[in-house]
Amino acid sequence: MEQQTITQRKQRVFSAIQPSGVPTLGNYLGAIRNFVAMQEEFECVYSTANLHAITVRQEPAKLRAASHELYAWLLASGLDLEKCIFFHQSMVYAHAELAWVLNCNTQFGELSRMTQFKDKSAKHADNINAGLFTYPALMAADILLYQANFVPIGDDQKQHLELTRDVAERFNNIYGKTFTIPEPYIPKTAARVMNLQDPAQKMSKSDPNQRSFILLTDTPEQIIKKFRSAVTDSDSEVRYAPEKAGIKNLIEIYAACTGKAIPAIEAEFEGKGYGDFKTAVGEAVAALLKPIQEKQKELIADKKYLEECAKANAEKAVRIAKRTMEKVYKKVGLLRF
Ligand code: TYM
DSSP states (O other): OOOOOOOOOOOEEEEEEOOSSSOBHHHIIIIIHHHHHHTTTSEEEEEEOHHHHTTSOOOHHHHHHHHHHHHHHHHHHTOOTTTEEEEEGGGOTHHHHHHHHHHTTSOHHHHHTOHHHHHHHHHTTTOOOHHHHHHHHHHHHHHHHTTOSEEEOOGGGHHHHHHHHHHHHHHHHHHOSOSOOOEEEOOSSSSSOBOSSOTTSBOOTTOSOGGGOOBTTOOHHHHHHHHHTOOOOSOOOOOOOTTOHHHHHHHHHHHHHHOOOHHHHHHHTTTOOHHHHHHHHHHHHHHHHHHHHHHHHHHHTOHHHHHHHHHHHHHHHHHHHHHHHHHHHHHHTOOOO
16 A cells, blocks of 8 residues: 655644743743743744733833843743744734634623733722733634644633633634634643742732842842742741742742752751752752853844844744634634735
């Protein structure tokens, strides 16, 4: 029998990250690291989520600068433009176009249940805009536009991913199979890096307390100092337990940065105090970030190059996005120019 060659498309990955300031250690361990790891095995499409960023008031010049900086952070972390597609969300109009169609297929009640909307509207009570409310429909559009199979995210974005799946399934039921149903890809350790001053909250750069988060720009001294002042408990045992939220968070960070298993970490620090452990965590984080910081500094010096890369990659993204949009408009009955 003649041998058949079956050319199968690799499974696709999509994810994005907001250029709303310098990324945190949470962004890095929860998401960016997996963006990099997944490019080896999958066809990966990534973008900055600058359209998402304007759901909160942004200064235009700062947003532009933060977008270039974020682009450089991701390249410095190991995104390889030979292996993935990486662009700025605003460069590909189809994100906003599909978001509109999905908005018309997303229920008010579903959006009202989103915890991020509740948190952000409490934080920005003077600007509870419609975009903040419909944000998950734009996020669904980002993912569904590329027919992504997997979406690397931290634990805090899981609810949005579940909504994306619901909206995609609903759309497929009404209009016929159009979208691939995506799966979340959440790391086993450090899926939710917690606030260093309040381990009940997730680490977030919008926290007013600078000591509560680690930014990718922090110096080794700042990093070690922040870890040394991290809130723990009155015990002195380095043990992974739910009631020891501060220590549990530090163990997860240490595990994620060193690749060591949790029982091995408990054994390593047996009989030692929290002081030694906190310093070790700070040193491990500083060592992990050092080469990325050096590379990012080099890359950000050439904004023109970064913008050219983003534009060339946006062109590649447009080609994929166009196929989905043609299908969607046809199914919905919308005329195309
Ligand atoms: P954003 O920009 O807030 O965060 C980017 C990624 O970092 C993860 N992350 C964390 N992971 C662990 N611990 C933390 N403390 C922590 N903080 C943030 C987030 O889970 C996320 O994966 N809506 C998204 C951006 C987005 C997107 C998308 C993601 C827009 N479109 C499509 C996936 C697919 C957001 O605001 O992430």
